[in-house]
Amino acid sequence: MSIRVAIFDDNKNIRSSVIMLLNTDPDFEVVGTFSDAKHCVDNVLTSRPDVVLMDIEMPGINGIEAVRILTREFPHVPILIQTVFEDDERVFDSICAGAAGYLLKNQLNSSLTEAIKELKTGGSPMSPSIARKVLQLLQSSGERSRRKPSEEYNLTPREKEVLSAIVNGLSYKMIAYELNISYETVRSHIKKIYEKLHVASLTEVVAKAINQNIV
Amino acid sequence: MSIRVAIFDDNKNIRSSVIMLLNTDPDFEVVGTFSDAKHCVDNVLTSRPDVVLMDIEMPGINGIEAVRILTREFPHVPILIQTVFEDDERVFDSICAGAAGYLLKNQLNSSLTEAIKELKTGGSPMSPSIARKVLQLLQSSGERSRRKPSEEYNLTPREKEVLSAIVNGLSYKMIAYELNISYETVRSHIKKIYEKLHVASLTEVVAKAINQNIV
DNA sequence: ATTATACTCACCACATTAGGGGATAGCTGT
DNA sequence: ACAGCTATCCCCTAATGTGGTGAGTATAAT
Numbered sequence: 032m033s034i035r036v037a038i039f040d041d042n043k044n045i046r047s048s049v050i051m052l053l054n055t056d057p058d059f060e061v062v063g064t065f066s067d068a069k070h071c072v073d074n075v076l077t078s079r080p081d082v083v084l085m086d087i088e089m090p091g092i093n094g095i096e097a098v099r100i101l102t103r104e105f106p107h108v109p110i111l112i113q114t115v116f117e118d119d120e121r122v123f124d125s126i127c128a129g130a131a132g133y134l135l136k137n138q139l140n141s142s143l144t145e146a147i148k149e150l151k152t153g154g155s156p157m158s159p160s161i162a163r164k165v166l167q168l169l170q171s172s173g174e175r176s177r178r179k180p181s182e183e184y185n186l187t188p189r190e191k192e193v194l195s196a197i198v199n200g201l202s203y204k205m206i207a208y209e210l211n212i213s214y215e216t217v218r219s220h221i222k223k224i225y226e227k228l229h230v231a232s233l234t235e236v237v238a239k240a241i242n243q244n245i246v
Numbered sequence: 247m248s249i250r251v252a253i254f255d256d257n258k259n260i261r262s263s264v265i266m267l268l269n270t271d272p273d274f275e276v277v278g279t280f281s282d283a284k285h286c287v288d289n290v291l292t293s294r295p296d297v298v299l300m301d302i303e304m305p306g307i308n309g310i311e312a313v314r315i316l317t318r319e320f321p322h323v324p325i326l327i328q329t330v331f332e333d334d335e336r337v338f339d340s341i342c343a344g345a346a347g348y349l350l351k352n353q354l355n356s357s358l359t360e361a362i363k364e365l366k367t368g369g370s371p372m373s374p375s376i377a378r379k380v381l382q383l384l385q386s387s388g389e390r391s392r393r394k395p396s397e398e399y400n401l402t403p404r405e406k407e408v409l410s411a412i413v414n415g416l417s418y419k420m421i422a423y424e425l426n427i428s429y430e431t432v433r434s435h436i437k438k439i440y441e442k443l444h445v446a447s448l449t450e451v452v453a454k455a456i457n458q459n460i461v
Numbered sequence: 462a463t464t465a466t467a468c469t470c471a472c473c474a475c476a477t478t479a480g481g482g483g484a485t486a487g488c489t490g491t
Numbered sequence: 492a493c494a495g496c497t498a499t500c501c502c503c504t505a506a507t508g509t510g511g512t513g514a515g516t517a518t519a520a521t
Contacts, residue, residue: 126385131378152374154374155374155377155381156377159364159371162370162372162377163369168384169342169384169387170344172384187496197449202477203477204477212498212499213499216500222480231479232478233449234412234415237456238413238415241453242456417506417508427469427470428470428471430469430470430472431468431469431470431471433509434468434469436508
């Protein structure tokens with residue numbers, strides 16, 4: 032059974048050249064070509080593609096927004112971005128919008144058919160330079176978010192509980208109630224936490240705790 | 247000029263089969279094979295490879311740790327992970343450690359030479375399923391870290407200034423001093439902020455501000 | 462001209478937190 | 492047995508934050 036492909040691209044030449052390329056291969060069937068994404072949901076609904084090819088720069092709704100919409104409506108239809116842009120911003124936005132692949136147009140012909148097949152089998156085809164960029168983005172985002180408790184601050188388990196409660200916005204009284212200890216004990220713990228984190232107010236504690244995710 | 251390749255893998259059979267594979271292609275030159283990463287820095291220093299192939303499970307230092315070390319010492323030598331693991335944890339760690347590519351071993355032969363060439367030209371070869379996983383990781387990390395001011399909360403510029411000051415741990419008095427307004431005005435702004443963020447305490451404000459990075 | 466919004470300031474009453482003490486009991490490791 | 496740490500509790504004073512109410516000015520929008 033052939034792979035049903037829908038194409039969104041405002042450039043007529045590109046549309047027809049992609050169609051031609053795919054028609055030479057019996058594995059593919061172009062079930063829809065659209066010059067903008069204004070009615071992308073309806074378009075996908077009626078043409079029922081297995082995969083979608085999406086341009087970024089289009090009149091009206093841009094491709095990234097369309098990806099966002101389509102992945103929400105049709106989570107099982109992988110979308111391949113095909114564009115000339117390779118700035119971090121757009122690459123990142125596309126991925127976050129839910130794109131399953133990202134191909135640069137300058138090397139479209141050479142690998143498009145292969146990429147679509149890969150998409151269909153659960154892969155994520157990317158142009159080499161895009162792949163590198165994606166890894167770098169992941170690295171930088173990873174350094175931030177899961178930086179180990181580099182400085183552990185030597186918080187005791189109990190202190191961490193209290194800290195966590197504070198970050199969740201509980202007052203001392205509520206914490207005392209939650210942990211089944213007295214108000215004064217909560218205060219003691221918090222004093223210790225202040226010392227250990229080298230801060231002098233609740234807001235600083237919260238900020239530090241979140242930023243260095245000690246919680 | 248051929249591509250100089252160093253191999254780290256504790257499995258003798260894999261080492262020799264990779265060597266054999268690469269030797270059939272004049273584009274490659276295997277300049278070092280090592281059964282563990284204990285002396286990886288020295289190994290790379292003396293063998294001077296253009297790219298490194300790295301296994302994950304190895305005695306002593308594991309491959310991910312080795313990647314971390316090597317990318318710090320030799321930022322310009324791309325490292326290709328080749329392993330049987332494809333759990334999120336290890337994939338993510340490898341990428342964050344600085345790996346430039348990630349190939350599953352079950353499809354090694356078919357694409358290894360191609361992958362190494364891609365590495366050398368700035369690409370990041372990944373097995374299809376890994377690529378998909380990487381995109382998903384980036385999506386999920388992206389949703390957290392740069393969620394747009396999806397709900398802007400309609401904070402006025404002044405309120406944002408105050409908010410930012412709070413998050414930095416300043417007290418009302420200090421904020422008043424910094425912004426050259428009275429203590430009472432600071433309080434007014436903060437009351438508004440409470441309303442707009444639907445919270446009822448400073449700590450909640452800080453937590454919400456940081457988590458949805460309104461600051 | 463009227464409405465709306467942002468920014469400013471003030472007063473009161475009450476609740477909570479900060480910062481300084483000091484104290485007891487249990488557990489760990491030496 | 493002792494030192495060191497954790498966890499628990501208590502008191503007091505001063506400072507800060509919370510909640511409610513009201514109000515003046517300037518600026519922009521309708």
